[in-house]
Amino acid sequence: MEKFYKYNNYLLKENKRDSSIYLYIYYLRKFLKWYEENTEKTFSRLEKSAVDMYLESVSSKVSKTSINSYINFFKSYNSFLISEGIQENMVVDNSMRRRTSKKKSDKVNDVDEKYIEAILQNICLSDGIKNYTMLNLIANSGLRALEVKELRLEDLDFDNRVINITGAYERKIPMNSNVENSLKLYLKEIYVMEEYLFINERGTKYTEAGIRWIFRKNCSDTDITIATLRNFYKIKLKNQGYSNKEIDKVLGYKTNGKKYSDRALKDMLTPSQFSKIFNVAPITVIKWCNKGIVKAYRTDKGFRKIPNSEVERLKKLRLKHNS
Missing domain, CATH: 1.10.1660.10 (Multidrug-efflux Transporter Regulator; Chain: A; Domain 2)
Structure with a gap:
């Protein structure tokens, strides 16, 4: 546990985004589990041969872009081990990267709506209404993971069909029928209402990492992230005729208004x-x-x-x- 904590702090000092930190910690857990199962020894230092073997083992399951994401993680973890004095040299470099074809495209418009809907439906069927509802709030209401975990029952206004978001990104979000139905189905399953709308198995509110973990265990495609779900909602708003300014307001963006250059x-x-x-x-x-x-x-x-x-x-x- 200490190795994850130290690496997490290292990533914070490197000013990595929250999503990158979560993904790299997830990659580290997967790699260490694979390492112990396949070498039958405890991990001590990073070896190029082990990295090559691991990348080969996952290459048939993920895209070339995802493989390059793994390589970025290994480079980062290699640097961390050097900073900790655990090893002296870099054994991972860009020569290990896979070539991918570059296409000029709008990342938002590249979101495959049918694919996202299929992922959500699969989560609903296989992982329960609670996990589905949390991720559905991101995909069909544009909430951030940190906003989902902070939701309380009083934030849901079913009469006016809005979700009241408080805190740093205070705003009112329209509650469409998809979200309204999933929320009502979830509320029927709750025996005792806690302080927060979503409580984990330990009896506490979820963390952002916990919500991301739920998504990742249900979607192995690392090209699809929580941010992709928010873009999915952005596309829906555009198709409904919302202006860019209105979309920014619903999603709670603060820099797109160019208040600061x-x-x-x-x-x-x-x-x-x-x-x-x-x-x-x-x-x-x-x-x-x-x-x-x-x-x-x-x-x-x-x-x-x-x-x-x-x-x-x-x-x-x-x-x-x-x-």
Whole structure:
């Protein structure tokens, strides 16, 4: 467990996106399990021969793009092991990558709607109404995983058919019949209503990683992610005649309105830089951002950026709280 925690912190310091961190930890678990089952020994250091064997074992199940994603993970984990003094040299490099044909395309419009619907239906049939409803809220209401885990019963307004999202991305989201039906079916299965709408097997609310894990175990295609589900909803809104501005409002985007220019975003602080000022871990800053304690914006690539003005504002807030 400690090795996952250390690697997770390493990825945070590298300013990796939340989705990348989750995916790399998922890859690490899969690789270590495969390594122990196929070598009958405990993992100690990364070996090129083992990486080649592992990539060969998964190559028949995933696309070339996914193989390259695995290679990116191995490069990252190799660098981590070097930083920890576990090994000295890089054994993974770009020469191991697979060539893929490059096509100029709109990533949003590349989402195969029928494929996504088939995945969701399969989850509903094989993994239960709760897991289906959580992922359906992302695919058919455009919620973020962090918003799904924070949902409470009072956030659901069935009379006006809207979902009230609070926190950093406060907004009202239309509740279509698909989402309304799945929510009502799920609510019928609940014996005791807890503080949060979705509670895991341990009796606590889900984490973002937990929701992503549910999706990943039901969809082995690593080209399809939680972000793909949000794009699926974006396509539906476009087809219904929503303008780009209206779509941004429904999805809770804050940077697409160009309140800050790309140059201004570039000058802002990363969570890692912000954490050093307050002598806390980067994950703490990310939690502050999710709770709305610290205002953060997203670049086009999805990275969090924090305005410099938030430093003084938070210092004053903490000073006031301590006095």
